[in-house]
Amino acid sequence: MPAQPSPLRPPAAPVRPSPLGEPPLVRWALIAGALLFLGLFLVVPVAVVFATALSKGLAAYWGAIRDPEALHAIGLTLKVAAIVVPLNALFGLAAAWAIARFDFRGKSLLITLIDLPFAVSPVISGLIFVLLFGSHGLLGPWLLSRGVKVIFAVPGIVLATLFVTLPFVARELIPLMESQGSEEEEAAASLGASGWQTFFRVTLPNVRWGLLYGVILCNARAMGEFGAVSVVSGHIRGATNTLPLHVEILYNEYNFTSAFAVASLLTVLALVTLVAKALVEWRAQHHDLSGER
Amino acid sequence: MATPKRSVLPGFGLTMGLTLLYLSLLVLVPLSALFLKTATLTWAEFWATVTAPRVLAACRLSFGAALVAALINGACGLLVAWVLVRYRFPGRGILDGIVDLPFALPTAVGGLALTTAYAPGGWIGRYLAPLGIEAAFTPLGVTIALTFTGLPFVVRTVQPVLQDLPPEVEEAAATLGASRWQTFVRVTLPTLLPAVLTGFTLAFARALGEYGSVVFISGNMPMKTEILPLLIMAKLEQFDYPGATALAVVMLTASFALLLAINLLQGHTSRRQREG
Amino acid sequence: MSIEVRDVVKRFGSFTALRGVSLAIPSGALVAFLGPSGSGKTTLLRIIAGLEAPDRGEVLFAGKNATDQRVQDRRVGFVFQHYALFRHMTVFENVAFGLRVRPRSERPPEAEIRRRVGELLKLVQLEGLGGRYPAQLSGGQRQRVALARALAIEPRVLLLDEPFGALDAKVRQELRRWLRRLHDELEITTVVVTHDQEEALEVADLVVVMNEGRIEQVGTPEEVYDRPVSPFVYHFLGSVNLFHGRLDRGVLRVGPLELAAPEHADAQDAPGTGYARPHDLVVERQPPEGTGLPAIVRNIHVVGPSVRLELWRRDTGEPVEAELSKDSFRELAIREGELVFVRPRNLRVFREAAPPSRAVTV
Numbered sequence: 001m002p003a004q005p006s007p008l009r010p011p012a013a014p015v016r017p018s019p020l021g022e023p024p025l026v027r028w029a030l031i032a033g034a035l036l037f038l039g040l041f042l043v044v045p046v047a048v049v050f051a052t053a054l055s056k057g058l059a060a061y062w063g064a065i066r067d068p069e070a071l072h073a074i075g076l077t078l079k080v081a082a083i084v085v086p087l088n089a090l091f092g093l094a095a096a097w098a099i100a101r102f103d104f105r106g107k108s109l110l111i112t113l114i115d116l117p118f119a120v121s122p123v124i125s126g127l128i129f130v131l132l133f134g135s136h137g138l139l140g141p142w143l144l145s146r147g148v149k150v151i152f153a154v155p156g157i158v159l160a161t162l163f164v165t166l167p168f169v170a171r172e173l174i175p176l177m178e179s180q181g182s183e184e185e186e187a188a189a190s191l192g193a194s195g196w197q198t199f200f201r202v203t204l205p206n207v208r209w210g211l212l213y214g215v216i217l218c219n220a221r222a223m224g225e226f227g228a229v230s231v232v233s234g235h236i237r238g239a240t241n242t243l244p245l246h247v248e249i250l251y252n253e254y255n256f257t258s259a260f261a262v263a264s265l266l267t268v269l270a271l272v273t274l275v276a277k278a279l280v281e282w283r284a285q286h287h288d289l290s291g292e293r
Numbered sequence: 294m295a296t297p298k299r300s301v302l303p304g305f306g307l308t309m310g311l312t313l314l315y316l317s318l319l320v321l322v323p324l325s326a327l328f329l330k331t332a333t334l335t336w337a338e339f340w341a342t343v344t345a346p347r348v349l350a351a352c353r354l355s356f357g358a359a360l361v362a363a364l365i366n367g368a369c370g371l372l373v374a375w376v377l378v379r380y381r382f383p384g385r386g387i388l389d390g391i392v393d394l395p396f397a398l399p400t401a402v403g404g405l406a407l408t409t410a411y412a413p414g415g416w417i418g419r420y421l422a423p424l425g426i427e428a429a430f431t432p433l434g435v436t437i438a439l440t441f442t443g444l445p446f447v448v449r450t451v452q453p454v455l456q457d458l459p460p461e462v463e464e465a466a467a468t469l470g471a472s473r474w475q476t477f478v479r480v481t482l483p484t485l486l487p488a489v490l491t492g493f494t495l496a497f498a499r500a501l502g503e504y505g506s507v508v509f510i511s512g513n514m515p516m517k518t519e520i521l522p523l524l525i526m527a528k529l530e531q532f533d534y535p536g537a538t539a540l541a542v543v544m545l546t547a548s549f550a551l552l553l554a555i556n557l558l559q560g561h562t563s564r565r566q567r568e569g
Numbered sequence: 570m571s572i573e574v575r576d577v578v579k580r581f582g583s584f585t586a587l588r589g590v591s592l593a594i595p596s597g598a599l600v601a602f603l604g605p606s607g608s609g610k611t612t613l614l615r616i617i618a619g620l621e622a623p624d625r626g627e628v629l630f631a632g633k634n635a636t637d638q639r640v641q642d643r644r645v646g647f648v649f650q651h652y653a654l655f656r657h658m659t660v661f662e663n664v665a666f667g668l669r670v671r672p673r674s675e676r677p678p679e680a681e682i683r684r685r686v687g688e689l690l691k692l693v694q695l696e697g698l699g700g701r702y703p704a705q706l707s708g709g710q711r712q713r714v715a716l717a718r719a720l721a722i723e724p725r726v727l728l729l730d731e732p733f734g735a736l737d738a739k740v741r742q743e744l745r746r747w748l749r750r751l752h753d754e755l756e757i758t759t760v761v762v763t764h765d766q767e768e769a770l771e772v773a774d775l776v777v778v779m780n781e782g783r784i785e786q787v788g789t790p791e792e793v794y795d796r797p798v799s800p801f802v803y804h805f806l807g808s809v810n811l812f813h814g815r816l817d818r819g820v821l822r823v824g825p826l827e828l829a830a831p832e833h834a835d836a837q838d839a840p841g842t843g844y845a846r847p848h849d850l851v852v853e854r855q856p857p858e859g860t861g862l863p864a865i866v867r868n869i870h871v872v873g874p875s876v877r878l879e880l881w882r883r884d885t886g887e888p889v890e891a892e893l894s895k896d897s898f899r900e901l902a903i904r905e906g907e908l909v910f911v912r913p914r915n916l917r918v919f920r921e922a923a924p925p926s927r928a929v930t931v
Contacts, residue, residue, distance in 0.1 A: 020467050020620070020640065027380060034376040035388070037369045041441050042394050044416055045406035052409060091315045098308040113316055116324075119548045121502025122400075123522040124541045127529065128323035131330050136534060138326055163319050185302050195303035217396070224399025227504035227522065231529060244401040244505070251405060251509065260409075263402045270397040277397075278390045461653035464620050465715075467640045468647040469667035469722055479670065483657040 049267045053260035064250075064258035065265065069237055073246035074265070076154070080242065081222045084161045088218055089211065092169025097203070100177035101185070111174065117166050126160050126231025133159075152234030157242065160228040165218045172214035176207055209284040216280065220273040224266055327545070330538040342539040347515050348524065352543075355521040358432055359500035362439035367493040370447025371485065377448070378455045392448050395441055400505025407438055408510040430512030435520060438506040443496030450492035451485055458484060491555055498551040502544065570631045570725045570758050571596040572617060577626030579612055586612040588782040589626070594760065594775070596631075599752045601769035602762045604779035605805065610762045611730055613779070617760065618728050619643045630725065646724030646757075650731040652715040654703040660714050661699035664689055667722035689717040692751070709740040716748075720755075727752075727759040733768065745772045766806045770794060778802050800919050803844045810850065810889050812913065816841030821918050824884050825859045830918035841920050845913035847892040852878065853910050854901060861910025864889055866903055871895075878903075880911060 021027070054061055064070060095114060099107060117125065133140045133150035143150060150156045184206065188198040204211075226244040233240040235249065243266055250259035331339065342348065377389050395403060411418045411428035421428055428434045458481070466476040504522040511518040519527075521544055528537040572594040579587040587609045594600050602610035615621040617628055619640035627636045635643060655663050664686045668677055677685065690696050693713035703711055712732060719727060732748070733741040749772050752759050763769050769776050770790040778785040778793055778801075786798045797803040814823035819834040821827075821841050828843055830836075853861055867888075868879035876898040880889040889911055893901070903909060 020464060020473070021379075022473060030372060031376050031380055031382055034369075034373045038373060038388060038391065040417065041437075041444055042391055044410050045403060045441070046394070046398075048406045048410045048416060049402065091312065094308040094311040094315075097304060098312050101302050102305045102309075104309075110312070110316075113320060115552075116320055119498060119502075119552050120324075121504065121522050121525075121541075121544055121548070123504050123525050124327070124502070124544060127525065127537055127541055128327050130529065131534065131538065132323050132326045134534075136532075138329065159319070163323065166319060182302060189301045198302070199304070220397045224397075224402070226399055226401040230504075231526065244399045247401055247405060248508075256409075259405065263405055266399045266402045270394060270399070270402075273397040274390050274393055277393065278386075459651065459653060461649040461651065462655065464640075465647065465649060465653040465718075466655075466666070466670075468618060468620070468643075468645055469670065469718065470641050470644070471666070471670040472641060475670045479666070480655055483655075486657075 046267060046271075049260055049263050052256060053264040055260075056257045060257055061261045061264075064261035067258070069241065070246060070258075070262055072239075073241045073243045073262070076157075076241065077223050077243040080154075080158055080161055081219055083158050084165060084222045085215060085219050087162060088165055089169045089215055091166065092173050092214060093211070095170045096173035096177050096207075097199075099174050101182050114167050114170050114174075117163050122164060122225065122227025123231055125163050125228035129156055129159050129163070129232050151232055152236065153240060156232035157229050157240060160232045161222050161225050164225050164228050165221045168218035168221065169211065169214035172210050172217070173207055176210040177203075180206055209280055213277065213280045213284070216273055216276050220270065223269060327538060327541055330534065331542050334535050334539060338535070339539050342536050343543055347519070348521075348540065350516045351519050351521045351524045354432055354435060354519065355501060358435040358439055358520070359497050359503075361436050362443055362500050363493050363497035365436075365440050366443045366447045366496045367489055370444065370492060370496075371451055371489055374448045374451035374455055378452060393445050395444050400442065400503065401509075403441055404438055404506035404509040407441055407506065408434070411437060411510065429510055430514070430518060432518060434510040434512075435507055435518060438510045439500035439503055442503045442506050443500050446496040446499065447489060447492030450488045450495070454485055454488040487558060487561075490558055494551055494555050494558070498548055501547060501551075572726060572758060572760070573627075573629040573632070574613065574617065575627045575629070577613070577616060577623045577628070579609075579616060579621065579623050585782055587616075587623070590779075590782070590784055591626075592777060592784060592787065594758060596758055597756050598774045599749070599759045599761070599772065600775045600777060601773035602760060602777050602779060603764070603766060603769040603805070604785075605764060607781070608779040609782040610764075610777075610779045614728050614730055614760060614762050617726075618645045618647050620647070644722060644725050646719030646722060646727040648712075648715045648719050648727070648729040648732050650734055652703070652711045654711055654714055654718070656703050658702075659699060660690070660695065660701050660703070660706070661686055663703070663714055664699075664717045664721050666718065685721065686717075689721055692720070693717040707740075708736045709744055712736065712744060716751075724757065727757050729759070729761045731762055731764070734763075734765075741768070748772060770806070778805060780805070797844070797917070800842070800844065803917070808847050808890055810845050810847065810891075810913070811887075812843035812845065812916070814841060814843065815839070816918065816920060824862050826862060826912060828913065828916060828918070833918055833920060836920060839920055841918050843913060843916040843918045845916040847877070847890045848875075849913055849915040850889070850891040851912050851914050852880075852891050852893060852897075852901065852903075853912075854903070856910045856912070861912045862889075864909055864911050866905050866907050866909060869903075869905055880909065882911075883908070 022030070095110075099110065130151055131137050133143060133156060135141065135144060135151070137151070140151065148155075150159070184202050185198050188202045193201065224244055225242075226248075229242055230245060230248070233242065233245055235241060235245055237249065241249065243262060247259050247263045247266070250256075250262060334342070373392065377385065377392075408415075408429055410416045411421070411434060413419065413422045413427070413429065415429075418428055426433070428437055462480060462484070463476050466480045471479065502522060503520075504526070507520055508523060511520065511523070513519055513523055515527075521540060525537045525540050525544075528534075528540070574590060574592045577587050577590045578585070590609070590613060592613075602613060604610045612621060616623050619628075619635070619638060623636065627634055629635060630643070655666065658666070665682050668682050668685065671677075686699070687696075690699055693716055695710060695713055695717065698706070698710065703714065706714065716729075716732075729748075733744050736744065745768055748761075761769075761772060770793075773790060775787065776790055776793045777787050780801050786793050786802050788796075793802060794806050797806060803809045812821070812823040812826075812828075814821045814826075814828075815838055816822075816830060816833050816836040817838045818836065819829065819831050821830045821833075821843050823843060830841065830843070833841065851861075863883040864880040865883060866878060867881050870877040870879070874895060876893045876895055878891045878893065880891060881887075882889055891911060901909075
């Protein structure tokens with residue numbers, strides 16, 4: 001159930017030129033069509049972000065980014081990602097070990113459960129935590145009476161982000177480890193390695209590119225999540241505002257240049273993510289796929 | 294659930310325990326809160342909530358715009374996958390990389406950028422305005438945003454299938470006298486169709502729940518450009534938790550039905566075409 | 570219909586697949602292109618089919634230039650190595666495909682299509698399986714569907730690329746005998762590409778041995794097996810023993826042996842190598858002086874009606890393989906470890922140094 005298309009693709013087979021291809025005119029028309037579509041929907045929006053962000057000059061751009069509220073939002077976003085990504089990476093490793101190395105009943109149900117957050121609307125992802133921890137929620141009043149505030153506070157943001165990004169690392173590692181099989185680990189065990197030694201010396205090096213890939217995607221989503229965080233944050237400026245939320249506030253205040261300046265940071269993050277992703281794909285193809293399989 | 298086949302590898306108890314604990318705390322318990330909350334509504338209340346005119350209008354827009362967006366992505370995604378796999382041209386690698394942008398770019402930023410580009414004075418909107426086409430703050434705008442969100446799905450499901458398609462199959466059609474177009478329609482397209490359908494359904498499911506990219510471009514006018522997730526948000530802001538919950542249950546049910554459809558589809562095609 | 574290929578050259582990037590190949594295939598023949606992978610045999614077949622365009626040279630069908638004719642218009646029946654069946658279509662629709670894609674004016678009516686497909690399925694012994702999908706068939710059945718599909722367009726020539734390569738040994742043998750009978754029945758010019766010498770020798774009227782983009786030899790199975798024109802053909806078709814020696818005025822000297830090589834009467838003390846098949850070796854216990862090479866028996870394998878001896882030349886330490894009938898083996902009454910003498914009964918001498926001996930076994 002690939003709620004997110006699984007990315008690490010095998011290397012492309014060379015396309016054999018043959019007298020069977022389309023005539024050049026058709027070929028170029030198709031390429032032009034694809035370029036137009038991607039241009040209208042992907043390239044123009046990205047260009048708009050940077051053009052608008054810099055429309056009032058570099059000084060205004062810097063001013064918007066160095067605004068204390070923007071700096072606080074950057075800090076909060078980094079903090080949330082720093083908590084969420086390692087936790088979900090750990091979960092992904094544990095789940096992949098349990099699922100790919102052992103046979104048990106209910107395995108496909110478990111995998112479906114892991115995929116579930118991809119199928120849930122971001123707004124609902126936030127809503128379920130409000131229903132649980134909100135002031136009218138199931139556990140909220142009890143927690144509040146003990147001074148623990150989850151909703152409209154940082155813990156809620158962390159929880160919602162954890163939920164939304166939960167599948168990324170796991171669903172990268174499970175198919176990878178399943179395809180690699182457990183022969184190498186069994187060999188290590190037969191040579192006397194302990195469980196942890198096997199894990200750190202055999203398993204981890206074998207899955208490192210897949211793990212990195214999952215972490216990159218998880219991080220991008222953790223920093224960029226909007227809907228779920230929007231529901232639980234309460235938009236308290238300087239307290240529970242992450243970067244995407246800050247963009248929205250600035251935009252709603254008609255402060256377009258600042259909104260786009262902050263948005264440009266997130267766009268750079270997205271572009272860096274794409275480049276990192278391409279590099280990891282390239283490494284994985286030339287490294288893990290060519291040699292050991 | 295925990296009866297593993299005998300294995301020389303250790304760690305099943307630890308990793309399985311961790312996995313189940315983590316999933317329970319983050320997924321199972323919160324999701325069951327949703328259903329517990331719905332259970333506090335009577336059937337009549339639930340029905341009244343989900344059949345209110347504003348809700349029905351939002352449903353129509355959500356499903357309609359998501360469907361149109363997924364159809365556009367089905368056709369254009371197939372085109373993009375075809376061009377990326379079959380042709381070599383300068384910039385192909387960059388194009389291939391940029392397809393994933395909607396996965397990497399925060400939805401809010403995407404929405405903001407699309408709104409600005411398609412607004413009447415925007416880079417694209419200024420060419421649409423003379424044609425009498427209004428994109429921003431209309432259902433068309435919602436569709437544009439949802440097309441952006443779901444763009445990678447069809448491309449990324451079709452691409453590997455097209456790559457693995459042996460050239461011999463099309464060559465066989467040619468030796469049998471089929472023209473290029475006949476070969477595409479009768480041989481290539483049917484082979485790709487399951488992947489296109491999977492991508493289409495994923496894009497549709499994703500568009501149905503999408504919030505961030507739509508919220509800016511739609512203008513959020515009740516009865517006109519309000520989608521379901523926005524309506525849930527509006528109900529939350531009015532502290533109408535039961536109402537929000539009822540809508541959420543409707544949406545979740547729809548998403549699960551779609552995922553089930555994908556699984557059945559994939560099971561069906563893999564059974565029939567496992568080899569050959 | 571006859572096929573002619575004239576001076577065809579084909580490059581893929583820096584790799585030259587065909588280096589000027591010319592060949593005439595008579596109408597109605599069953600021809601095998603035989604060679605190792607990379608020899609250019611499949612490329613030549615694809616160029617004949619029109620699936621690949623030659624960089625230079627011409628392809629003629631029945632004497633008419635077909636080089637620039639599109640593959641769609643050539644009416645060649647092509648059977649692909651991995652069948653290339655349309656997996657979303659039933660067997661029936663696969664076979665009917667070539668008829669259905671014809672222009673409306675030439676397309677037979679539905680009833681005619683049904684009749685023709687039915688006939689073809691009967692011909693390939695797949696009656697009743699028309700409703701199945703390719704994935705539900707065995708490898709041999711798929712191969713026959715591919716053949717029926719190719720025959721449906723009433724091809725002028727039938728081209729098969731490694732048709733039995735993916736099948737197991739028994740099915741393979743059955744299918745190639747059946748293909749031979751089918752060919753005799755239909756009398757259609759047929760080319761089979763194969764790397765399996767046994768297959769080529771058994772099925773074909775004419776064998777084209779290819780190596781490194783060139784044709785090494787064209788001949789009947791007997792010709793290419795019994796009278797190879799080059800060391801390559803010797804090596805590629807069956808096992809062979811090499812006897813290195815000095816060649817001088819029509820005589821090859823190998824140890825104490827003097828072997829006649831009349832075709833090298835002009836040679837003056839040059840290096841030469843004699844090639845002899847295992848069954849062309851005479852094995853004796855006590856030959857007349859100077860007429861045998863001493864060798865130790867290392868292994869004896871009884872393979873069906875014949876006996877294979879692994880010998881070890883005592884003078885050079887080189888391995889020698891001999892094949893005897895069971896009767897002569899019994900007469901000799903030898904055991905492993907004993908000393909015998911070998912001498913080629915029939916051999917062919919080549920002057921150039923032998924190519925690095927590839928492990929070739931029967």
